[in-house]
Amino acid sequence: MTPADLTAAIPIDFLQGPVPAGTTVEAGELGRRLGQARLDLLDLPVERVVSALDGFSARLLARDNPLHRRYPGAGLAYVASWCRRRSLEPLLEESLGDPRALDEYLVRGARASRGLRAWPRGLVLHWMAGNVPTLGFLSLLMGLLTKNANLVKVASSQDDLLARLLEGLAETPGGAELTAAVAVARFSHSQLPQARAVSSLADVRVIWGSDESVATVRALPSRLEALDLVFPNRVSFIVVGAGMLRQGDLKALAQRMAQDISVFEQKACASPHTVFLETESQETLESFARLLAEALQAALRGLPKTPPSQREVAALLNLRAEYDMFHQAWYSRGTEFTVLSDDKFQLGPAIGNRTIFLRRVADLAQVAQLITPKVQSVGVAAEGAELDRLADLLAARGVHRFARVGGMTSFDMPWDGFLLPQNLVRWTSRPVAASGQ
Amino acid sequence: MPFEKLQDLLQEPVHGRGRADKAPKLLAAMAEVAIFHYEHCAPYRTMCDKRGFAPRDLASLEDLPYLPTSFFKHTLLRSVPEEEVFREITSSATTSGQPSRMALDRETSRRQSKCFNKVLIDRIGSKRFNFIVLDEPSTVGRSQVVSARASTIRSLLFCARQVDTCVTQEGASLVLDQEKLDGLLQVAQGSGDDLMIFGFTFILYAHVVEPLLKAGKSYRLPGAKVLHIGGWKKLEAQKVTPEKLVEDCCRVFGVRPEDVVDLYGFTEQGGMLYPTCQAGRRHVPAWGEVIVRDPLTLEALPAGREGLLEFITPIQTSYPGHAVLTEDVGLLLGEDDCPCGRPGRTFKVVGRAPNSEVRGCGDIMADKFA
Numbered sequence: 001m002t003p004a005d006l007t008a009a010i011p012i013d014f015l016q017g018p019v020p021a022g023t024t025v026e027a028g029e030l031g032r033r034l035g036q037a038r039l040d041l042l043d044l045p046v047e048r049v050v051s052a053l054d055g056f057s058a059r060l061l062a063r064d065n066p067l068h069r070r071y072p073g074a075g076l077a078y079v080a081s082w083c084r085r086r087s088l089e090p091l092l093e094e095s096l097g098d099p100r101a102l103d104e105y106l107v108r109g110a111r112a113s114r115g116l117r118a119w120p121r122g123l124v125l126h127w128m129a130g131n132v133p134t135l136g137f138l139s140l141l142m143g144l145l146t147k148n149a150n151l152v153k154v155a156s157s158q159d160d161l162l163a164r165l166l167e168g169l170a171e172t173p174g175g176a177e178l179t180a181a182v183a184v185a186r187f188s189h190s191q192l193p194q195a196r197a198v199s200s201l202a203d204v205r206v207i208w209g210s211d212e213s214v215a216t217v218r219a220l221p222s223r224l225e226a227l228d229l230v231f232p233n234r235v236s237f238i239v240v241g242a243g244m245l246r247q248g249d250l251k252a253l254a255q256r257m258a259q260d261i262s263v264f265e266q267k268a269c270a271s272p273h274t275v276f277l278e279t280e281s282q283e284t285l286e287s288f289a290r291l292l293a294e295a296l297q298a299a300l301r302g303l304p305k306t307p308p309s310q311r312e313v314a315a316l317l318n319l320r321a322e323y324d325m326f327h328q329a330w331y332s333r334g335t336e337f338t339v340l341s342d343d344k345f346q347l348g349p350a351i352g353n354r355t356i357f358l359r360r361v362a363d364l365a366q367v368a369q370l371i372t373p374k375v376q377s378v379g380v381a382a383e384g385a386e387l388d389r390l391a392d393l394l395a396a397r398g399v400h401r402f403a404r405v406g407g408m409t410s411f412d413m414p415w416d417g418f419l420l421p422q423n424l425v426r427w428t429s430r431p432v433a434a435s436g437q
Numbered sequence: 438m439p440f441e442k443l444q445d446l447l448q449e450p451v452h453g454r455g456r457a458d459k460a461p462k463l464l465a466a467m468a469e470v471a472i473f474h475y476e477h478c479a480p481y482r483t484m485c486d487k488r489g490f491a492p493r494d495l496a497s498l499e500d501l502p503y504l505p506t507s508f509f510k511h512t513l514l515r516s517v518p519e520e521e522v523f524r525e526i527t528s529s530a531t532t533s534g535q536p537s538r539m540a541l542d543r544e545t546s547r548r549q550s551k552c553f554n555k556v557l558i559d560r561i562g563s564k565r566f567n568f569i570v571l572d573e574p575s576t577v578g579r580s581q582v583v584s585a586r587a588s589t590i591r592s593l594l595f596c597a598r599q600v601d602t603c604v605t606q607e608g609a610s611l612v613l614d615q616e617k618l619d620g621l622l623q624v625a626q627g628s629g630d631d632l633m634i635f636g637f638t639f640i641l642y643a644h645v646v647e648p649l650l651k652a653g654k655s656y657r658l659p660g661a662k663v664l665h666i667g668g669w670k671k672l673e674a675q676k677v678t679p680e681k682l683v684e685d686c687c688r689v690f691g692v693r694p695e696d697v698v699d700l701y702g703f704t705e706q707g708g709m710l711y712p713t714c715q716a717g718r719r720h721v722p723a724w725g726e727v728i729v730r731d732p733l734t735l736e737a738l739p740a741g742r743e744g745l746l747e748f749i750t751p752i753q754t755s756y757p758g759h760a761v762l763t764e765d766v767g768l769l770l771g772e773d774d775c776p777c778g779r780p781g782r783t784f785k786v787v788g789r790a791p792n793s794e795v796r797g798c799g800d801i802m803a804d805k806f807a
Contacts, residue, residue, distance in 0.1 A: 307733040310745055310764045317505040317762060322512065324487045325480035334734035 004200035004221045006031070008193040013154070013163040013184040017170055027197030030151070030183060034123055034201075037181035038149035041120070044177055046102040049145060050088050052174030057083035059172050060165075067168065071161050075134045079165070082138055082411065088145060091413055095421035102147060105430055115432040118425035120148040121227065122203030127217050129209035129231075130155040136162045138411050139206055140182065142420040149181040153198055156188035189213070196220050204424060207231065229423055231416050234269035234376030235347055238405055239364050239390065240288075241382030242278040250291055253381055256406025257356075258295035260379060261337070262303040263409045266352045269416075270377040270401070270409045273348040274357045278364045286328065289339050289358050293330040296337040296354060305336045308353050316353055346370065364390055371397035376416060379405040440473070442466040443751045446724050447552070451559040452779040453723035456772055459781065463726060463751075468495040470751035470759050477516040481757040498726055498749050499737045503760035506705045509537035517542045517755045526588075526707060537705050542755040549708025552752055554595055556722055559779075560698060560712040561633070561662055565598035569621050571636030571645060573604045573611060586637075589666060593635060604640075613644050622656045622690075632661035634690065638699070639672055641665045642682055649689045657691040666700035673788060679717075701786055705761050708752050711784075716776040718783035725750035727784050729769050730762065740769040743787055 006028035012019055015030070016037065059065065060080040067076055081087060092099035096118050098106055105115030124143040128136040136152050143150040154162060163184050170179040187194045199205065199220035204227045207217045214232040222228075238257060260272050277285055308316065316335050323329035327342040337354035347370050348357060361367060364382070371394055378399050380387055391402050400417045403410070413419055442465040453459040471492035475482050485492065490502050515522060523543050527536040541549075570577055576587040577600050594600060603618040604611050625632040636645065641663070649655070663686050672682070683697045695715040702710045711719040721727045728737050729744040738744045746767040749760045770783040
């Protein structure tokens with residue numbers, strides 16, 4: 001493969017601090033600056049990293065923070081909740097054992113003569129998809145926690161929220177030390193020299209996007225030893241157990257389900273597109289469909305609908321007509337939401353715009369036949385032995401995550417099978433004194 | 438007599454006699470046709486029942502259930518017995534790969550042709566023209582298999598005295614025969630009144646008008662007409678507006694602006710044609726109506742607001758294509774107030790979504806042009 005041209009001018013939104021609009025930096029220079037910043041980060045104790053992010057969380061949650069007005073509905077409270085100490089410390093513990101391993105050699109397990117330390121891998125390139133705007137920051141957060149330098153590549157059509165969040169972090173006590181190791185690049189998929197150049201700088205490429213865009217990025221030049229963590233298209237669905245249908249609070253369940261269906265206009269990979277009800281009764285299904293339609297209507301108050309494109313409208317009306325003629329459909333007066341039911345045994349298709357397929361199965365275990373590597377999250381409305389049996393069955397076939405209905409689209413670790421901080425470090429070992437010093 | 442109200446409506450002047458006269462007649466014809474489809478097309482009836490729509494109670498055109506154009510890609514609906522279907526019409530292949538399919542009986546087909554011709558004659562006059570078709574000879578010749586592109590061209594030739602083509606097929610590509618075109622235009626300079634230049638919009642502009650302009654070449658064809666149809670998608674990408682196209686046609690061919698006519702129509706409602714008038718607006722004939730719908734609420738929008746274009750007409754009786762929502766964005770310009778003097782609603786097609794598929798013969802043909 002032809003080496004990338006590191007003289008390519010990279011359009012920049014943020015580089016170690018705010019930059020004037022229209023700033024470009026040569027890729028080689030960008031790599032040098034982030035490389036130096038990465039070395040500086042090594043001396044920063046992980047506790048200081050967590051502390052700065054916790055401070056940023058408080059700042060972000062402040063009512064007078066102008067970002068709330070500027071980016072309504074962007075999920076800033078959610079970003080803030082991720083930055084809190086009480087989120088970050090358990091995440092580091094789950095991923096690395098003792099987070100202090102990022103600062104020093106620690107003796108772990110039975111091998112008292114050897115210490116282990118987690119080192120940042122270097123420069124992490126976060127290649128973002130445009131469907132979930134806040135995801136860029138959450139991906140970046142994983143890189144910062146592990147003391148890596150980070151280059152976030154956003155789509156040319158993306159808003160400037162990420163740069164504004166980083167400006168806020170830079171103004172937080174201790175935050176500038178972190179943002180010194182961060183850059184945000186913005187260019188379109190057609191700017192191949194830029195894409196090749198930033199790709200070739202990375203030690204880790206965290207790639208979010210459609211199957212096509214993930215494949216395109218993977219085909220860009222990269223370092224031989226670079227690690228790729230890919231997050232391509234995924235589909236998700238919900239299962240409702242027979243016990244829940246018999247005795248559960250179905251109205252509350254429908255409300256939580258409506259939340260999952262409405263967030264991000266169903267564009268997230270964790271958004272459900274199908275609900276399987278464990279029942280053979282069409283009446284039960286129809287009665288639940290009506291509850292769900294009411295809940296989706298009510299959810300519009302908190303999550304107003306983004307107007308769909310002409311093509312999306314056509315797809316929705318097409319399905320409504322088809323299901324009115326040949327199956328069952330419940331929907332809003334406008335294009336806000338659509339509940340569809342048929343006798344098919346399949347996932348989706350993923351239509352988006354709050355369109356959900358409601359399907360009956362005699363036994364939820366049958367759903368295992370539909371699991372492919374493309375399935376990400378399963379929202380589960382079942383308890384006890386029913387849940388245990390189902391979770392094991394589906395996980396063994398490739399499901400990455402089980403979530404409570406109502407919390408499906410909350411970013412979580414592990415995600416798509418990765419405990420991200422774990423994948424953003426490399427481990428070294430060395431002999432230590434018998435005392436462990 | 439079957440479709441009595443519809444027959445009455447088709448006796449009206451092409452653009453009717455104004456809103457007060459048109460509205461009740463069109464509503465009555467639409468109710469008549471909706472009842473017919475309800476009674477003769479079971480899936481349509483099921484849909485109406487589920488939506489609580491009773492055609493006999495139709496009070497407003499806005500209440501009619503409509504089908505999106507994409508619906509016809511996967512479902513062939515019929516309101517006549519299968520043995521009465523004499524032709525299945527398919528639209529141009531699209532980037533989705535699936536053409537729309539419509540079942541036509543002889544009556545619908547005849548009615549469509551009649552309506553189409555009336556609208557075209559109203560716009561270009563009833564005389565016969567010498568056509569220069571910017572396409573290859575097979576599109577105007579006789580053949581068993583008729584492509585959607587050829588079908589569009591042939592439907593216009595009822596008013597042709599003579600037809601010449603000036604494009605040749607070279608392998609998979611189409612190539613403009615510039616020499617032949619120049620010769621035809623030179624000859625026509627003396628008898629411009631009889632000339633009709635017809636082409637798909639992109640071909641007309643990108644392969645004829647623009648190159649001639651660049652070469653500094655122009656003709657004097659006052660009274661000649663330039664007729665074009667098809668997608669604007671590719672021209673929009675080149676920032677060519679309808680106004681610029683008219684202006685440049687006038688510069689190159691020496692025609693009057695009002696003689697450059699942009700046709701709009703779609704296969705799912707064959708027979709309905711919406712040419713730009715002398716004032717540049719599009720009119721709906723007496724046997725049709727246009728409604729602009731908000732993409733979120735689906736409510737009908739007032740004049741001046743952009744939304745999705747829905748077209749209503751009772752002329753399709755073999756399938757329930759009487760109310761169709763397109764993916765095209767447009768707006769109502771007014772009603773009974775067009776400077777050209779034609780009554781009825783006027784509208785403008787603004788375009789299609791950036792992510793919408795390439796659709797229509799013009800866009801498809803543009804891909805083939807060398």
